[in-house]
Amino acid sequence: METKLGDKFEGKKRVPVEEGLFHQPQATGEEPYLIAAKCKKCGFTDFPGTPVCPRCVEPGTMEEAHIGKKGKLETFSIVRSALPGFTSPSIQSYVKLEEGPVIWSLITGVEPSEDALKIGMDLELVISKVRDDEDGNEIISYQYQPVKGS
Amino acid sequence: METKLGDKFEGKKRVPVEEGLFHQPQATGEEPYLIAAKCKKCGFTDFPGTPVCPRCVEPGTMEEAHIGKKGKLETFSIVRSALPGFTSPSIQSYVKLEEGPVIWSLITGVEPSEDALKIGMDLELVISKVRDDEDGNEIISYQYQPVKGS
Amino acid sequence: MREVVVLGVGMTRFGKHPDKGLKELGTEAIWNAVEDANIPPKDIPIIYVANAMGQQLTELRGTIAQHVVSHAGFMGMPVINVENACSGGSTALRSCILEVASGNYDVAMAVGVEKMCIADTARSAAAMAFGTILGKFGFMFVGLYAMNLRRLMEKYGLTREHFAKVVVKNTKNGALNPYAQFRQPRTMEEILNSRVVSDPLTLLMCSTMADGGAAAIVTTRDKAAKYSSKTPITIAACELVSGTPTSADAVHVPIETRASRQAYEKAGVGPEDIDVVECHDAMAPAELLIYEELGLCGEGEAGRWIDEGKTEINGVVAVNPSGGLASKGHPVSATGLAQISEIVWQLRGEAGERQVPNAKIGMTENAGGWVMDDNAACAITILKK
Amino acid sequence: MREVVVLGVGMTRFGKHPDKGLKELGTEAIWNAVEDANIPPKDIPIIYVANAMGQQLTELRGTIAQHVVSHAGFMGMPVINVENACSGGSTALRSCILEVASGNYDVAMAVGVEKMCIADTARSAAAMAFGTILGKFGFMFVGLYAMNLRRLMEKYGLTREHFAKVVVKNTKNGALNPYAQFRQPRTMEEILNSRVVSDPLTLLMCSTMADGGAAAIVTTRDKAAKYSSKTPITIAACELVSGTPTSADAVHVPIETRASRQAYEKAGVGPEDIDVVECHDAMAPAELLIYEELGLCGEGEAGRWIDEGKTEINGVVAVNPSGGLASKGHPVSATGLAQISEIVWQLRGEAGERQVPNAKIGMTENAGGWVMDDNAACAITILKK
């Protein structure tokens, strides 16, 4: 959907769903990543990152970790209802990241059909629109899409 | 404020703040009253009416009671801030009703000034606007106003 | 700690109650429980009330417990608002048990009440979805359940037919329950052919929003005899846990398993001793996962269990004789205490047409919320005749 | 029941924290308390979290406790969300005391956290006002306080100057409190000449919304010695009550009086034994009403008490050495545990420049909400060195 003349805004704003959650490429060749936290002591990694490791439960063990560029589709479901602003049907999934953690994500860049999706398929991180807000802005977030040719 | 041509509604609707709380006169000569509950056993009266007497704590002792046509100003304060849609300043008060209960109410029909209000002054019930809602409807409720000439 | 028993239970019918708000629903549940307990109301010295969505969906924006109980005539005593998403009702019960077990009070009342069927259904849906932070990314609970069931299909070869069989069983039970929102038995065909909501889940496999209230009054065994001639139902365990971290380098024990192990140990019984279970099947086929998580059946046996009717009212262990959440409707904070009500009726032998024969030990499983890749809370209660 | 002591307390500074949400505020308070208690975090087996407005004012719409404590690293244990309007913090503490006193657990942690300073201040104001059903009729809490103070003026001849003197005292105390939102002492002139909000209340007499968190960790006396070398502070009473019906044909006993009488009896002390009080002065002059309601002074003596400086830090009984709600700010569910923190610091002798000399017995009064013409809840806690 293109911005029409006379819209309240000159162009739609792209607003991250939350600050500090992911890195959005600013220049060509740059890649997006998820901003997670990894425990220096036990290796536990969580996304979104929390300040204290829930396994060690002591302060100062978590450090920022940039993860999630690649992953594999662990499981999914095509959901045929959605909240206002979101697209229906949507592909909801668990993605097993290369670094270990399994995270919940929407899948994008592919038809929401059983045939187009295979458990174990290679996925890559993209930062793209998950919904339009009431003011017509695009709310962007992390999502995964099938790696071309995989 | 009058309804302008081109308003979404032909005329403002008058919507009671809550159903079953008060009687609004439908014909000339009819008087408004509050719909309270009175305990047949101990005489406890509450407004808004509850189904079980909090002193007797047994079912079936409360019956509907129509009260509140007259009262006296027990105490008040002129409040110089208000929620959206409400008027500021407002006169907030406790009114001692003829039937005994002391209830919280806005005072209307008089300037919000210390000089215009006297503790113990005679008040009468009116059903009138307490605020405008977002759609331009008038939300009406019980309020008290000084009895003319008292 | 003193032995605590359920003296009385009560609930409203679950479903759409356009004429009733939280105060009216709560009042009805409370007075049903008071009547069932045969207790002078003034002997109830403390009340806990669970509610999850009132602040978002009703005009009550706080101290909902006090608004509800004062409407019902109860004022002056300690009144405490608790919330734990869908586990709120059990959480309120757990607190009441502690008040009585500790000797702090001889009697306590737990209430769960929820108003979800409002004119603006989008608001209700959003209140459900945004109960977890993932909501803002597009997360839907139904998708989560669907993915978990899909794993079951892949791992153990379960089919959509297995899932539908759970709904056949539960809607048959629910049809016998006067408190259930839906009282129509459903066929395999109807269930499988209803609209796909989130594959493999169809519409008739999913629970619906509902309005409702439920309450339970607990006391000591000695006091129970003083008040009521009904069989006092002993609370052998009521264990609450929250979720644990999930990580690629460690096996994640399901929250239901952790909670039920604690409960079995505390009650001194095993899963083989349980006669009747009310479990938290917000999507009915999730029952199959729960069989295994509670240790009722062994790994991978859930499909066979439903095929062989082992969880029917006349089976090895009756699961959801009330009809479960999909038949009863799911007014979130009331659900836990409705489960307790059902088990109490079953153990007393008062469950009418849906009575489980010779039920002596019952269990409820009440899970809720979603935080950091696990349920926020899960409560398991074991009740004994 | 076992004797329960406060092992550690902690809080955030109260005020505007644009960069912090409920999770961050709660985490800071929790870890401050853990550090103060010197306890291995894994020895904390149960957590209660109080929050009142998160569902209305933040993106968290339920199981706020679990969202907060998992952010702080705490997962798996029972986690319970409680709410009791402005009394939520004390309500969480009361539950923790019962967990430990009963022997259910040896340690428990109570947390109170609130986020009120959001961009849309009208939403915050509405969340406050609609906490009571009267909000929809135009009711404002400030008007209620103003009317109660007006009655005091009429009955005992109290003046606006008396009211301002309370603020002079409390802002002087608050200026010494690093956790207070406002640290500027105010003069009589400033206070009386600030904008009239609701006569006789001026702007500087009223507490403000704030963001903040506070936490307390309780245990048994024996365990306390094991963990920490700091003086364990005994909880002699923590009594919670709700409001009672008001009626023309009966004298209405104020909720604070009912709660404090229960607390004095349980603690085996009288108001004359109290050295330091943190009371719930959402509008600072309300302190004068509370002196009498708690039995600190006799009927009609509150004016003389403030005139004679009896409630100064060096007076007969120090009231609000922390600065009270008007200086500290009032993040509703955190307030009760901030009061507890202050009393613990005072009884330990750790209150620095605002230390009450030789304080041995302290009390908090934490009231909140409005239902059927009385406060929804009031909690009184008595702490002993």
Ligand SMILES: [Zn+2]
């Ligand atoms: Zn670690």
Ligand SMILES: [Zn+2]
């Ligand atoms: Zn009565």
